[in-house]
Amino acid sequence: MDDIQKAEDCERCVEIFAIGNELLVGQVQDTNTHWLIRQLTAIGARVRRAVILRDEYDEIADALESALKRRPRLVLTTGGLGPTDDDLTMRALSRALKLDLIEDPVALQMVRRRYEFIASTRANFSADLNDARRKMAVLPRGGAPISNPNGAAPGVVLEVNGTTTIVSMPGVPSEMKEIYNSSLQPILARTIGAGGYVERTLVLDHGDESRIAELLQDVQSRHNMVYIKSRGQLLEDGAHLTIVLSAGSSDLASMRSEVSHTEADLVDGLANLSYSIKRVVES
Numbered sequence: 001m002d003d004i005q006k007a008e009d010c011e012r013c014v015e016i017f018a019i020g021n022e023l024l025v026g027q028v029q030d031t032n033t034h035w036l037i038r039q040l041t042a043i044g045a046r047v048r049r050a051v052i053l054r055d056e057y058d059e060i061a062d063a064l065e066s067a068l069k070r071r072p073r074l075v076l077t078t079g080g081l082g083p084t085d086d087d088l089t090m091r092a093l094s095r096a097l098k099l100d101l102i103e104d105p106v107a108l109q110m111v112r113r114r115y116e117f118i119a120s121t122r123a124n125f126s127a128d129l130n131d132a133r134r135k136m137a138v139l140p141r142g143g144a145p146i147s148n149p150n151g152a153a154p155g156v157v158l159e160v161n162g163t164t165t166i167v168s169m170p171g172v173p174s175e176m177k178e179i180y181n182s183s184l185q186p187i188l189a190r191t192i193g194a195g196g197y198v199e200r201t202l203v204l205d206h207g208d209e210s211r212i213a214e215l216l217q218d219v220q221s222r223h224n225m226v227y228i229k230s231r232g233q234l235l236e237d238g239a240h241l242t243i244v245l246s247a248g249s250s251d252l253a254s255m256r257s258e259v260s261h262t263e264a265d266l267v268d269g270l271a272n273l274s275y276s277i278k279r280v281v282e283s
Contacts (some may be wrong), residue, residue, distance in 0.1 A: 012042050012192055012250065013072045016050040018062055019079035019089055020171055023052050032078045032176050039180065043188065043194020044248040048072060055080065060092035064166070068096065071163050074191045079171030081153035083132035089168050090139055090156070094190035097160065107145035107154045108137035114152040146183040151175040157187060165191050196252035198259045201281040202243045204270070209241065215269040216243070223262040224256070240278065 016036055022028040033050050040047055049067070053060050060080070067075050080089030094101045111133055119127035136153040139145065139256045145154035152168050158166045167187060209230050220228045226247045232240070245262050247255040267277060 001268070010071065011073055012044060012195070012248075013046045013048045014074045014076065014192075015048055015070070015072045016069045017060070017067075017077045018052045018171070019055065019060060019076070019077060020051070020052075021055045021086070023079075024054055032171065032173055035173070035177065036076060036078075036180070040192070041197050041248055044197055044250055045074070045192045046182045048250060055086040055088055055097070057088045057092055061095040064092060064096035068160060068164060073164065074188075075164060075166045077166070077168045078176050081136060081156070081168060083135050083152075087135075090143075091245055093156075093158065093166065093168065094140045097140055097158065099142060101138050102141050103134065103137050104143070104145055105137075107139055107156075108134065110145055110147065110154045111137050111159060112150055114148075128133070146179060146187075148175055148179055149182065150178045154176050155179045155183060159192075160233045193249040193250055195248065196255070197246065197248040198252070198255045199244060199246040200259055200263060201283075202245070202263070202266070203278045203281070204241045204243070204272075205276045205278045211245075211273060212241075212270070212275070215273065219262065219266050219269060222265060223258065225249075225258050226262045228262070228266070 016033050018030045018033050020028070023030045030052055033052075036049050037050065038124075051063060053063055064075070077089055077191045080087045080092075092102065093099070108129070112127070112129060115127040115129065115133060119125045136147075139156050140158060143156045143158045146157055146167075148154050148170060151172060153170050155170070156168045160166060165187060166195070167184060169179050209232070212230060216228050216230060226243055226245050228243065230241065232242075243266065245259050245266070247259055249255045263280075270277070
């Protein structure tokens with residue numbers, strides 16, 4: 001991959017950290033990361049790393065510090081924003097970025113309004129802000145709260161040295177998705193920008209991955225902008241060998257062209273190995 005492509009990758013690369021002991025003991029399945037990867041890939045971002053972390057202050061802070069050294073354009077965290085002592089994401093961000101924690105008045109107003117709304121819908125529910133509730137408005141200095149329409153804990157966005165944007169979102173899937181689809185969109189437009197993703201699946205008439213391994217390696221070496229992956233799949237009409245060609249970029253037309261060239265090169269090679277294409281699926 002040449003220096004231009006490396007630079008583009010860095011400009012559009014993303015890292016995701018899902019935080020919560022419940023994810024690592026199997027109490028809760030981490031559906032957030034899978035959902036985020038699909039959304040980000042669809043806009044041409046390159047997800048370089050996705051990690052699940054325990055609710056441990058130093059472990060979270062160390063992971064964030066390590067990410068910042070790699071200088072991704074965007075870091076997304078899910079979980080750890082709530083009112084309990086094991087919600088540590090803001091504290092860990094404070095350590096990683098060497099920023100004081102302060103009670104943010106805008107975030108506090110968001111928390112207050114949420115509890116006032118809940119109190120208006122429930123009998124004998126107090127909207128008073130105790131220490132646990134106020135904790136959700138304590139952010140690293142310079143962090144900007146972002147609205148969470150479905151929950152009490154605001155999301156938080158932090159800019160780091162003009163190179164990396166960190167966005168922390170709640171771990172509750174409905175809250176995370178609502179923030180992504182609303183408050184996060186202007187941030188994505190600024191950090192990732194416009195782009196897209198092309199995926200083309202070639203379904204072969206019969207399958208043996210070992211026979212096509214060398215061909216895939218050769219084609220990949222000639223088309224390094226496209227990711228080539230083979231796998232066996234059980235489709236509606238039986239088991240088949242499939243080959244998936246995929247590419248994401250800010251230049252969707254260029255990606256479509258490159259995927260088409262890669263496909264033509266691959267089909268020629270498959271014909272030489274006596275394979276025929278049963279069908280092609282594009283998304």
